[in-house]
Structures are given as structure tokens and as C-alpha cells.
Amino acid sequence: MAGELARYQSFMDVVRHRMTNRAFASSEIPRDHFELILEAARHAPSGANAQPWHYVVVTDPAVKRVIGQAFVDEQQRRARLHMGFPTPNYHGVTTAPGLIVIVADFRFIRAFPVLNDDSELDRLYKKNAERILLQSVAASTMCAHLAAAALGYAVWWITAIGQEEIQQRIKPLLGVPDELAIIDVMCFGPPLKPSYKRWKKRLDQIMSWDRFAPEHFMTDADIDEWIKTTRHKVMYRDESKID
Ligand SMILES: Cc1cc2nc3c(=O)[nH]c(=O)nc-3n(C[C@H](O)[C@H](O)[C@H](O)COP(=O)(O)O)c2cc1C
Known part of the structure; x- marks a missing residue:
């Protein structure tokens, strides 16, 4: 092993x-x-x-x-x-x-x-x-x-x-x-x-056991907000430099 x-x-x-x-x-x-x-x-x-x-x-x-x-x-x-x-x-x-x-x-x-x-x-x-x-x-x-x-x-x-x-x-x-x-x-x-290392979701954010974890479901509005406020940061910045 x-x-x-x-x-x-x-x-x-x-x-x-x-x-x-x-x-x-x-x-x-x-x-x-x-x-x-x-x-x-x-x-x-x-x-x-x-x-x-x-x-x-x-x-x-x-x-x-x-x-x-x-x-x-x-x-x-x-x-x-x-x-x-x-x-x-x-x-x-x-x-x-x-x-x-x-x-x-x-x-x-x-x-x-x-x-x-x-x-x-x-x-x-x-x-x-x-x-x-x-x-x-x-x-x-x-x-x-x-x-x-x-x-x-x-x-x-x-x-x-x-x-x-x-x-x-x-x-x-x-x-x-x-x-x-x-x-x-x-x-x-x-x-x-x-x-540089870009932002990656944590393991618990992408993983569920047996059933999809509802707290990780993003609504359309959440996604629109993510695009507006976060996308540009995660595409072009070091994950340690994201506020
Ligand atoms: C399917 C796919 C399409 C992508 N298309 C582009 C692209 O057209 N132009 C670009 O500059 N980067 C592109 N990328 C690179 C992503 O922007 C990059 O993988 C992402 O920001 C995460 O960064 P990392 O690869 O350092 O983890 C693409 C990546 C994937 C997997």
C-alpha cells in the first residue's frame, strides 16, 4: 500500500x-x-x-x-x-x-x-x-x-x-x-x-456522499453574481492574492 x-x-x-x-x-x-x-x-x-x-x-x-x-x-x-x-x-x-x-x-x-x-x-x-x-x-x-x-x-x-x-x-x-x-x-x-496557482474549490465544495449537498447548489442569481464579482479574479490571480 x-x-x-x-x-x-x-x-x-x-x-x-x-x-x-x-x-x-x-x-x-x-x-x-x-x-x-x-x-x-x-x-x-x-x-x-x-x-x-x-x-x-x-x-x-x-x-x-x-x-x-x-x-x-x-x-x-x-x-x-x-x-x-x-x-x-x-x-x-x-x-x-x-x-x-x-x-x-x-x-x-x-x-x-x-x-x-x-x-x-x-x-x-x-x-x-x-x-x-x-x-x-x-x-x-x-x-x-x-x-x-x-x-x-x-x-x-x-x-x-x-x-x-x-x-x-x-x-x-x-x-x-x-x-x-x-x-x-x-x-x-x-x-x-x-x-501561479489559481483558486480551486475546496474538496468539500465539490463532493457529496450519496446525495447532492444542497448548500453547494448555486442559483442562477448566484452564478450571475459570481461572474460579475469573482470570475476575473480567479482567472488571472494567484489564489493566495484573492481577497
Ligand atoms: C476547456 C478549457 C478551455 C480553456 N480555454 C481557454 C482559452 O480559450 N483561452 C485561455 O487563455 N485559457 C483557456 N483555458 C485555461 C483556463 O483559463 C485555466 O485552466 C483556468 O483559468 C484555471 O487555471 P489553471 O489551468 O492554472 O488551473 C481553458 C481551459 C480549459 C480546461
Whole structure:
């Protein structure tokens, strides 16, 4: 048992020290580190064991610049739309030493429990199947992030790439077939400034035994208040510096 606990502690050391950072020091990531990271992604669970993912490692600085610029443009677009979302500075993507584009194959929705008869019921099952697919790709992506953290890198999970316009710009550069979707970008590298630990809920706030603990249910108004007063703090501040 002592062996298992020690293994759990090593694992938790990686989990705790996986921290988002949005600016990296310039450095060269060895090719085998990309392979070590994606070897972890390969072992992830997925619905129907479909493994509906593919990872494109981007090494060409010119392509990185185009991808980085797409995020900066999207950031400016959100500002113009007055979305009110505290969008980060995406310039760090351009110079991220490690950049992996995550591709999902949504056609695998057909491999999950669906009717495929275009009925209303089929629509509901397909909605659920889409969630299965997204969870599958996220599970694999998370393995990659933890592997990068285990290698001592700071990581950055970016979903802001999902818009159709960005896809049209980036897919041809990477030779990604039209049938597939780019759903994420993973950046990693040595951090420019030390990473900081963001606020995490306490264990008792996320855990119930047998029945959902009603004191942890948030009303719509609670959530609106959280977005107004707390979201920006927990996104961009060290948890020890939140009042
Ligand atoms: C599904 C998902 C989507 C995310 N999308 C973005 C994103 O588009 N841009 C960004 O800067 N960070 C993004 N993040 C990073 C989160 O902001 C970050 O994980 C969160 O603030 C908690 O910080 P931590 O990773 O240091 O624990 C995303 C993270 C996840 C898991």
C-alpha cells in the first residue's frame, strides 16, 4: 500500500503543479518531448474507444505567427462585441516553444448511441453523442497537459480557436481535411515568469456522499453574481492574492 500511496503522491505532484501560463521563455522543445507528451494522449479513454482525435505539432515559426494572430484577432473581435469576457493576451501563442493543434473528428458521433434516422429523438441522442465526443477529446488532451507538466513545462489550454472563421484560416496551413475540426490548441514551454496557482474549490465544495449537498447548489442569481464579482479574479490571480 505504501508503494501505491507514494505513486499517488507523485501523480498529485504533477496534477497540482499543472498550471496555466500565457507567456513562455524562448527555448527549443526536443522532438522526443512532443512524443512523450502525445504518448500520454494516446492512452486516454474515449466513448466506444473511438479515439476521435489527432494532434498536429506545429514547428514552423511562420505558421505559429498566423495561428497567434488568429487568436489576437478573435480577442479584438470579442472586445468589439462587448462580450464582457476577460479575454487574455494571446500574443504568447506566437512565440510558444511548444504548440500542438488538436483536431477532432465529429463524424465519430455516428459511432455512439444514435438512431441516424433524422428524427427528433435522434437529434437528442446526437446532442448527447456530441458531448461524448467532446469529453473524449478533452480526456486525451488532459493526459497531454499532465505529461507536459510532468516534464516541467507550463501549459496553456486554448479553446478560443473554435470559430469557423479561424478554422478556415488555419486548416489549409496544416493540411487538416475539411471534414475534421480544430477544437483546441495546446501551448507549452518554460514559463517566462513563474506560474501561479489559481483558486480551486475546496474538496468539500465539490463532493457529496450519496446525495447532492444542497448548500453547494448555486442559483442562477448566484452564478450571475459570481461572474460579475469573482470570475476575473480567479482567472488571472494567484489564489493566495484573492481577497
Ligand atoms: C476547456 C478549457 C478551455 C480553456 N480555454 C481557454 C482559452 O480559450 N483561452 C485561455 O487563455 N485559457 C483557456 N483555458 C485555461 C483556463 O483559463 C485555466 O485552466 C483556468 O483559468 C484555471 O487555471 P489553471 O489551468 O492554472 O488551473 C481553458 C481551459 C480549459 C480546461
